[in-house]
Amino acid sequence: MRQVVFAHFLTRLPGDAIIEFDICGEDGRAVYHNDSITINSRGHLVFGGCDTVELARTYKTPLYVMDEVAIRRAARHLRSALEDVYPDAEVIYASKAFCTVAMCRLVDEEGLSLDVSSGGELYTALVAGFPPEKIYFHGNNKSPEEIEMGLKAGIGRFMVDNLFELELINQLAGRLKKKADIILRITPGVEAHTHDYIRTGQIDSKFGIGITGGQAQRAVEKALAMDNVELRGFHCHIGSQIQEIEPYVLSAGIMMDFISDVRESTGFTASELDLGGGIGIRYVESDARMDLPSLFAAISKTIADKAERHGIPLPRLLIEPGRYIVGEAGITLYTVGAVKDIPGVRTYVAVDGGMADNPRVALYRAQYEAVVANKANLRPTAVVSIAGKACESGDMLIWDIELPRVEPGDIIAVLSTGAYTYSMASNYNRFPRPACVFVSEGEAYCVVERETYEDIIAKDRLPGAIGQARPSAAAL
Numbered sequence: 428m429r430q431v432v433f434a435h436f437l438t439r440l441p442g443d444a445i446i447e448f449d450i451c452g453e454d455g456r457a458v459y460h461n462d463s464i465t466i467n468s469r470g471h472l473v474f475g476g477c478d479t480v481e482l483a484r485t486y487k488t489p490l491y492v493m494d495e496v497a498i499r500r501a502a503r504h505l506r507s508a509l510e511d512v513y514p515d516a517e518v519i520y521a522s523k524a525f526c527t528v529a530m531c532r533l534v535d536e537e538g539l540s541l542d543v544s545s546g547g548e549l550y551t552a553l554v555a556g557f558p559p560e561k562i563y564f565h566g567n568n569k570s571p572e573e574i575e576m577g578l579k580a581g582i583g584r585f586m587v588d589n590l591f592e593l594e595l596i597n598q599l600a601g602r603l604k605k606k607a608d609i610i611l612r613i614t615p616g617v618e619a620h621t622h623d624y625i626r627t628g629q630i631d632s633k634f635g636i637g638i639t640g641g642q643a644q645r646a647v648e649k650a651l652a653m654d655n656v657e658l659r660g661f662h663c664h665i666g667s668q669i670q671e672i673e674p675y676v677l678s679a680g681i682m683m684d685f686i687s688d689v690r691e692s693t694g695f696t697a698s699e700l701d702l703g704g705g706i707g708i709r710y711v712e713s714d715a716r717m718d719l720p721s722l723f724a725a726i727s728k729t730i731a732d733k734a735e736r737h738g739i740p741l742p743r744l745l746i747e748p749g750r751y752i753v754g755e756a757g758i759t760l761y762t763v764g765a766v767k768d769i770p771g772v773r774t775y776v777a778v779d780g781g782m783a784d785n786p787r788v789a790l791y792r793a794q795y796e797a798v799v800a801n802k803a804n805l806r807p808t809a810v811v812s813i814a815g816k817a818c819e820s821g822d823m824l825i826w827d828i829e830l831p832r833v834e835p836g837d838i839i840a841v842l843s844t845g846a847y848t849y850s851m852a853s854n855y856n857r858f859p860r861p862a863c864v865f866v867s868e869g870e871a872y873c874v875v876e877r878e879t880y881e882d883i884i885a886k887d888r889l890p891g892a893i894g895q896a897r898p899s900a901a902a903l
């Protein structure tokens with residue numbers, strides 16, 4: 428059972444006097460969930476300086492809300508913490524976590540590079556005017572059309588996942604009379620301590636080329652012999668929501684050993700090492716936030732030690748965080764509908780969204796905290812479970828959370844939903860996808876409009892006999 432406990436919040440009394448006070452949990456500890464959150468004098472949850480109840484009223488629910496200041500803060504913290512210990516480094520935002528035109532602009536403004544993993548993400552970045560040379564193109568099964576799109580746009584790097592793709596990129600680059608800069612994705616065989624389904628670093632993975640068995644070595648030889656690709660270095664990604672430093676240190680060491688082995692056997696010296704993303708964030712109180720300076724110091728030391736031991740130059744170091752940049756910078760607002768009490772069993776609080784706008788709970792059994800946004804200053808009184816409105820029993824947002832009394836019409840804010848929610852959203856049950864607003868120091872602006880029912884049927888067609896037999900969409 429989890430409970431969000433707000434500490435030391437400010438309340439403005441009539442006459443504008445401000446009082447400060449703490450609310451402590453039963454164990455005496457008290458914490459804010461994160462820096463974007465406060466509570467105002469109406470007892471409403473404030474996110475990025477905006478009253479979330481007002482946001483829900485203005486933009487309707489479900490609603491994704493992202494704090495622009497928090498996104499920028501995370502991006503800057505990553506850059507400075509990395510560059511402090513490893514000057515020749517680059518932070519690449521993994522856009523799969525949250526990708527919109529506005530987000531791509533913001534990433535560019537913060538001086539980060541961009542990881543895209545599909546034609547759609549690449550298209551979004553290009554429309555946003557993102558510098559193509561700072562785009563890294565991932566994906567384990569890029570189509571010829573996607574590869575051509577990247578080649579024509581002049582993207583920075585293709586992150587090559589397998590031998591088939593290596594051949595394809597070489598072929599297509601040749602046809603277009605281009606040379607593609609590539610990085611080979613390697614599976615170092617390191618397991619990050621996280622849920623099975625989001626581990627991608629093991630040998631048994633659909634991603635990357637394994638070091639053991641010599642496959643990676645053979646891929647290097649192949650790449651070096653090709654006319655239309657230029658091998659720059661190696662990449663690995665060992666998992667997601669990683670809360671420990673050790674797996675990163677382990678994979679950095681393995682990758683440096685691999686760079687040295689390749690240099691010995693082929694004479695090729697990798698100039699770039701990309702250690703992927705996966706840096707953990709705080710979803711629930713028990714999650715440890717990664718200490719970035721310690722993480723980067725440990726990685727940097729491993730790389731330096733290995734470089735010295737093997738007598739190889741230090742590679743340019745790349746990292747690809749996604750959720751670290753947007754995860755805690757986002758919340759989702761919902762309106763409560765039915766509250767169903769099954770005496771002695773459970774109280775289900777049904778909201779107007781769920782797995783269609785946030786499939787992470789159903790997919791990964793992800794855990795979240797929540798606040799009743801219009802009763803944020805009230806103490807919890809009961810344990811409830813927050814259910815979605817999709818026709819799936821697994822459509823739950825939170826099991827067993829302590830909240831104040833919840834009634835129909837209340838606004839629920841689910842916290843730390845900035846990553847892999849909007850980007851994973853679907854139209855299941857033909858729910859229109861929610862709007863997304865950015866907030867910044869009390870200002871709110873829409874970056875993605877809410878879908879309409881017209882949007883839902885926009886690509887439907889009534890061909891031939893079916894079209895004759897039933898009323899047309901226009902007549903509905």
Ligand SMILES: Cc1ncc(COP(=O)(O)O)c(C=O)c1O
Pocket residue numbers: 521523524542565627664666667668703704705706747748749750751846
């Ligand atoms: C290759 C690669 N890089 C980066 C990321 C970003 O991971 P995270 O958002 O956990 O930092 C992922 C996530 O799946 C990935 O597959």
